[in-house]
Amino acid sequence: MQERLAYITLNMIEGLGPVSVRRLIDCLGSPRAILEADREELMKARGVGEKLALKIITQRDSIDAEAEIDRAAALGAQIITPMDKGYPEALKAIHDPPLALYMKGDLVPEDGKALAIVGSRSTSQYGLKAADRFAFQLGQTGFTVVSGLARGTDTAAHRGALKSSGRTVAVLGGAIDRLYPPENAELAEQIAKQGAVISEYPLGRQADRMTFPYRNRIISGLSMGVLLIESDVKGGSMHTADAATEQGRTVFALPGRIDTPGAKGPHLLIKNGAKLVQSLDDILEEYELLLPAEELEMPASATAARPDVPLTEQESKVVEALWQEPLDVDALARRIGMASHELSGLLLGLEMKRVIKTLPGKVVELSDDLRTGFR
DSSP: OOHHHHHHHHHHSTTOOHHHHHHHHHHHSSHHHHHHOOHHHHTTSTTOOHHHHHHHHHHHTTOOHHHHHHHHHHTTOEEEOTTSTTSOHHHHTSSSOOSOEEEEEOOOGGGGSEEEEEOOTTOOHHHHHHHHHHHHHHHHTTOEEEEOOOTTHHHHHHHHHHHTTOOEEEEOSSOTTSOSSGGGHHHHHHHHHSEEEEEOSOTTOOOOTTHHHHHHHHHHHTSSEEEEOSOOTTOHHHHHHHHHHHTTOEEEEOOOOTTSGGGHHHHHHHHTTOEEOSSHHHHHGGGTTTSOGGGGSOOGGGSSOOTTSOOOHHHHHHHHHHHHOOEEHHHHHHHHTOOHHHHHHHHHHHHHTTSEEEETTTEEEEOHHHHHTTO
16 A cells, blocks of 8 residues: 555544554554554554554544545545655644545645735724725735634634735635535635635544634644634634744734623733734735745735725825724824825715725725725
């Protein structure tokens, strides 16, 4: 049996995980040797008792790895293992790298420059807009946005990256043929065309309370850092932040209102040393020594308006200021160095051009039309 087929077989054995497989390989020499060893040989590996040894022996002969490859191919997916060139180098370095990845789409070398955006499934409008905005901006600067395709924050992050024409990777909490949530099926297809949808789970495995936390180590493992948008202190995305810390990745957190539940998680992380993020610059400066300066510059299109809407020099300054975050009128006037009464007329013209929109409390933000103009 080929070693890559052995990896796929081992991945399909229930109750056998990456750490145990690594210990077995250290003891026996190769993945194939695990499938040929007897009970006593298997139990020589550290942490492998009689119960696990019997699981391996009773399941291994009934698993057909080649048939699994064919079933995945019928779904438009491939299976890659640590033996394949396409397996991400970043995952090889974590404590418990997945034995196999089922993948729709492709991972490319440029995905080594990736940042994860995670947060609550029931996030606020503030959180959704922040996830969309940061994902869009990261995509514009050449970052691949990694998330989990869940409702709420994940969905907003993937959509923001797609709107930027950047790359995005979705890591599933169940098998690739058991997509959850089902309403994101169309989004998953879009992601596969502009990145990859991946899962470590064998075909047929439904997502459950155990699979979601376990997949989070892959989200952080694929990324240079993790940005937490909103979460309770015990939210699932906090687990991703913990995994990032263990893997030596940078943890970023978006501050929120102190009276909102979604701010508790990010604020706890900030107290414990996570980097507070207010704008894209807070993320870019973290990597300025690791990446060439030209890779960290925001493309001109990210600070321009829609191609069909010509702007004056002053209007362009407003757009550039609002690209980072919504601002109230007074703060915007200070940001661009303009008197408030002069700015009011400028904002009226921009609103008529559908470049901006005004929110309650005299807060101004860029319109959805402007952002979607960069599809």
